[in-house]
Amino acid sequence: xxxxxDLLQFVFAGITSGAIYALIALGFCVxxxxxxxxxxxxxxxxxxxxxxxxxxxxxSGLPMVVAxxxxxxxxxxxxxxxxxxxxxxxxxxxxxxxxxxxxxxSIILRGGMKLIWGKNRMAVPPxxxxxxxxxxxxxxxxxxxxxxxxxxxxxxxxVFFFRGTxxxxxxxxxxxxxxxxxxxxxxxGRVKAASFxxxxxxxxxxxxxxxxxxxxxxxxxxxLGLKGFxxxxxxxxxxxxxxxxxxxxxxxxxxxxxGYWSSAYKDVSAFVxxxxxxxxxxxGLLGK
Amino acid sequence: xxxxxxxxxxxxGLPALQDVSFRIAPGQVTALIGPNGAGxxxxxxxxxxxxxxxxxxxxxxxxPVEALPAFKIAALxxxxxxxxxxxxxxxxVLDNVLTGLTVAAERSFAVSMMRLPALRHQERQLRLRAxxxxxxxxxxxxxxxxxxxxxYGEKKRVEMARAFxxxxxxxxxxxxxxxxxxxxxxxxxxxxxxxxxxxxxxxLVEHDMELVMEVADQVVVLDSGRCIASGKPEAxxxxxxxxxxxxxxxxxxx
Numbered sequence: 017x018x019x020x021x022d023l024l025q026f027v028f029a030g031i032t033s034g035a036i037y038a039l040i041a042l043g044f045c046v047x048x049x050x051x052x053x054x055x056x057x058x059x060x061x062x063x064x065x066x067x068x069x070x071x072x073x074x075x076s077g078l079p080m081v082v083a084x085x086x087x088x089x090x091x092x093x094x095x096x097x098x099x100x101x102x103x104x105x106x107x108x109x110x111x112x113x114x115x116x117x118x119x120x121x122s123i124i125l126r127g128g129m130k131l132i133w134g135k136n137r138m139a140v141p142p143x144x145x146x147x148x149x150x151x152x153x154x155x156x157x158x159x160x161x162x163x164x165x166x167x168x169x170x171x172x173x174x175v176f177f178f179r180g181t182x183x184x185x186x187x188x189x190x191x192x193x194x195x196x197x198x199x200x201x202x203x204x205g206r207v208k209a210a211s212f213x214x215x216x217x218x219x220x221x222x223x224x225x226x227x228x229x230x231x232x233x234x235x236x237x238x239x240l241g242l243k244g245f246x247x248x249x250x251x252x253x254x255x256x257x258x259x260x261x262x263x264x265x266x267x268x269x270x271x272x273x274x275g276y277w278s279s280a281y282k283d284v285s286a287f288v289x290x291x292x293x294x295x296x297x298x299x300g301l302l303g304k
Numbered sequence: 305x306x307x308x309x310x311x312x313x314x315x316x317g318l319p320a321l322q323d324v325s326f327r328i329a330p331g332q333v334t335a336l337i338g339p340n341g342a343g344x345x346x347x348x349x350x351x352x353x354x355x356x357x358x359x360x361x362x363x364x365x366x367x368p369v370e371a372l373p374a375f376k377i378a379a380l381x382x383x384x385x386x387x388x389x390x391x392x393x394x395x396x397v398l399d400n401v402l403t404g405l406t407v408a409a410e411r412s413f414a415v416s417m418m419r420l421p422a423l424r425h426q427e428r429q430l431r432l433r434a435x436x437x438x439x440x441x442x443x444x445x446x447x448x449x450x451x452x453x454x455x456y457g458e459k460k461r462v463e464m465a466r467a468f469x470x471x472x473x474x475x476x477x478x479x480x481x482x483x484x485x486x487x488x489x490x491x492x493x494x495x496x497x498x499x500x501x502x503x504x505x506x507x508l509v510e511h512d513m514e515l516v517m518e519v520a521d522q523v524v525v526l527d528s529g530r531c532i533a534s535g536k537p538e539a540x541x542x543x544x545x546x547x548x549x550x551x552x553x554x555x556x557x558x
Contacts, residue, residue, distance in 0.1 A: 182409050182427065185395075189403045192392035199352055199390075200466065201378030201407040 021153040026275040032160040034267020035167035036226045040244025041259035043218035049191035050211040056118045059241025060125040064091045065223020066232040088220040095216020099209045129234035142228040163225045246290040252303020305330045310360035320346045321529045335516040336509045338526035344509045352384045353377040381473030385463040393452035401434040404466035437469040457488035477508045
């Protein structure tokens, strides 16, 4: 039975981190689909989510239920600012130029965080209690359950947003053909800003959910974000179902390889997968 | 409705449009004809804001619009189709047509933001309008197909449905029957005739002279970026300049 319990434990841990990678990967996809670039500032949206949550809780003394949505909203705002002041004024629309621009913005954001919050590691309390739940013999943190529930809700909302709202339709239209979008009356610039806002929200959400597990620092998002990037590539860059699938697979792979092989290689597995996908099937699992 | 005053545009040093001026009255169908490379598509792009004029002005209901971005010109009631189809290929046919109603939805956006049920009601109305337009263009059965899965002729009709669904003030049709077989051409011609009797104002770029002579109230002829003739179809047809620049060549090759 203990073998099964181990497996259950690993699977659950994998799905939990997979959910986080999925959120980050979705953030990458949203921007990629409307602007056609990889937004490397996505990784800092994750750190910022944790930072804003920390400040909301300990500087402003807000209760968790208020601080969490406020932190996500704040990162959403940062997303808009990054697009308005960082990406849009670019005189070149060359994708490579824009991608390098996002790398620069990412470094600026990290510098800003270092100035405001310092370089020390900080602890963020979990959403729910710290007493592990016992499910079929496996010990599961309440935070992990919170992550799964909230991520599922967020993905559900995202699907509704894209399928059932006009702004979602406009975003899909811009992703599909920008000239056509403009001539039917869609303000393409505003839709691009909205995509950055959404990416900020998704990254921020990943941040507020994961930092209670990982501890918080100004660069906590870098490794997580790059894994989210790998997840997006694994699923097929730009594909939303692919991002979720890629995130979950990557999380599972990481957790199982750490459990059955060696935890020393945990972080390596993500990038081995990244390389394998690029060698064998560059368009990813569900990519077009 | 639409007035062009001395519109000019250059690509590099080459003139694409030189001093083009003409007017379109409401409810009229104007055909824009001319040999390949005459600047017809460029002109359509300039009117719809996809491209910028470099001199002269484009007046829509006496308002200059040549400096406005494409989405604002669309909001003023100008819709268009493209010579080489610009559909949202990843979206369903219905979603494609729904995007054509962006302008109609935007108009009361602020109001409907405050009242969610009203918003939902509005979206339902827009959906009905889109379905009606699909029905009008004979595409009702394919509403939920991805646009990329349709035949070329069907895609042309989706694009027309997307343009006409919002009842725009002016529709620019860039070669609506190019690349279609006889049967599909007849189908599109029927739709153009129907929109014409519904009172839509259209600017039609077309090589098919039979179609042009049949539906146009006014014909404008471009040659090397210059407007060499305009007027009633019969008058333009017998204009010696036109015969030389365009019709003559057509007949010689036919």
